Amino acid sequence: MGAATQIDSTADSHRPESVIRVRQLRKSFRTKLFRTVDAVRDVSFDLHRGELLGILGANGAGKTTTIKLLMNLIRPSSGEIKIFGGSPRELKARSKVGYLPEGPYFYDYLSGRELVLFMARLSGLRGKAVAKRADMLFEQLSLADAKSRSLRNYSKGMLQKLGLIQAIIHDPDIIVLDEPLSGLDPVGRKVMREMIIEQRKQGKSILLCSHILPDVEAVADRVIILADGKVVTSGRIDDLVKRGEDLEDLLVRHISSANIKSGSLESPVSQEASNGAV
């Protein structure tokens, strides 16, 4: 932890404020009685204020586990997470975060509007102002006609949009999105992407985890690539891709390299990542 603190003290003078700070994060799961597997190993990164950071990686790379650790749904085996300087266990820290989980499932006996207002109440918001904001968000995401409909009758794409509305209803400073664009048709993807960009323009800090690389490429300021539970590279996309490469090539290159060297991963790790901070 001492090393991480040292890195941070030098980095702080050059970089914008970190709203999320993750250091040497590790999460092990017990698979059998005496066997554990590391889903996340020594992951370190920062989400700076107002930036959109993409988390990329193959299935099982540790993306969703990292996000669940940030959201306090699971506890780290070791390492540190700070959200605005506080632990994710603290309500104050969590009140500033909006979260859209992967493949969200909501209370299907509620209508879309009821659900969003319930989520707002859980964040301590009630009254006319929040109802007005909810209506505005339904309008912006082209769900206004369906807001009074039971969630049983929502398609996967509609649920995904609703997931974004409930994630931002309390106007959080940090938005964590796990696969927000999956299951959406091209029009839905465009609407969601525009909403994400709009949030970023408003100064929100966004952590975006997605398999749809062109979408990440279009909106992310920086990316980190996870493979086998570790950060294998990070930085601005333009700085990471080689000439003639696109993001997909970059991802494949790093994942292949990580797979080959798994266990003693030293391949193209960016200088930032190897220093412990991204």
Add this chain to the structure above:
Amino acid sequence: MVLFDIARNTFKEAIRNRILYGFLFFGIALLAGALAFGALSVQEEERLTLDLGLAGISLLGIFMAVFVGGNLLYKEIERNTVYTVLPRPIYRHQWLIGKYLGIVATLAVMTILMAVGLWVVCFVQGGAWHQSVSFAMILIFLELCVIVGVSVFFSSFSTPFVAALLTLGVFAVGRLVPEIRQLAATSENVWMQNFCKTLARIAPNLRYLYISGSEYDGQRVSVHASFVDASYVGWGGVYAIAYVSILLFIATIIFSRREFS
């Protein structure tokens, strides 16, 4: 405030669940059956109808408590709705207790509806609604509160099937606490004595709450004759609240350590 928001949402969920209406329909059928059985007996119509009605309401309530209590928590965890709720600025114990209160509110409404049904049956039969029947209904509801607590407790760390089995087991033991104590006193096997004593100490003594037919103050208690007074019902409430509080306290400790991977 958050606690009541969660409770209200749970109540809404339970009330909009069609299976609950199945239970209610079954309850009405049961009361109609009690009326029919009562009509078959000579001079004991009111007595039989009330006994069958109260026993039916209690048993049906227990099944509802086990089903609704175990299933609501499981559904949230299995369908991952907790992923959107628990990252909010709420404590996990608020979520668990809110769920409990929502289920209890649902059972309160169902118990009131059944009580109204029993009152209608009594009215049709030309009998009177004694205060003792109201007290019996309150005690039945308190017993349901304890059973929901047991169900939520087991649901905090197991599957609905296991939770339902364990809850029904606790219910059976709870109703047999005096007999289990008797067994402990009469058994010659030390292991059996200790086992029975421990069981009787841990399990809720539901005979405090399902009192009809038991002995109290040296008298056999019955809604038709000598029944318990309001202070007994009050102490029954204190017992139920104390037992549920301990259960929920342990359940919240377990639940707050639970991981949602």
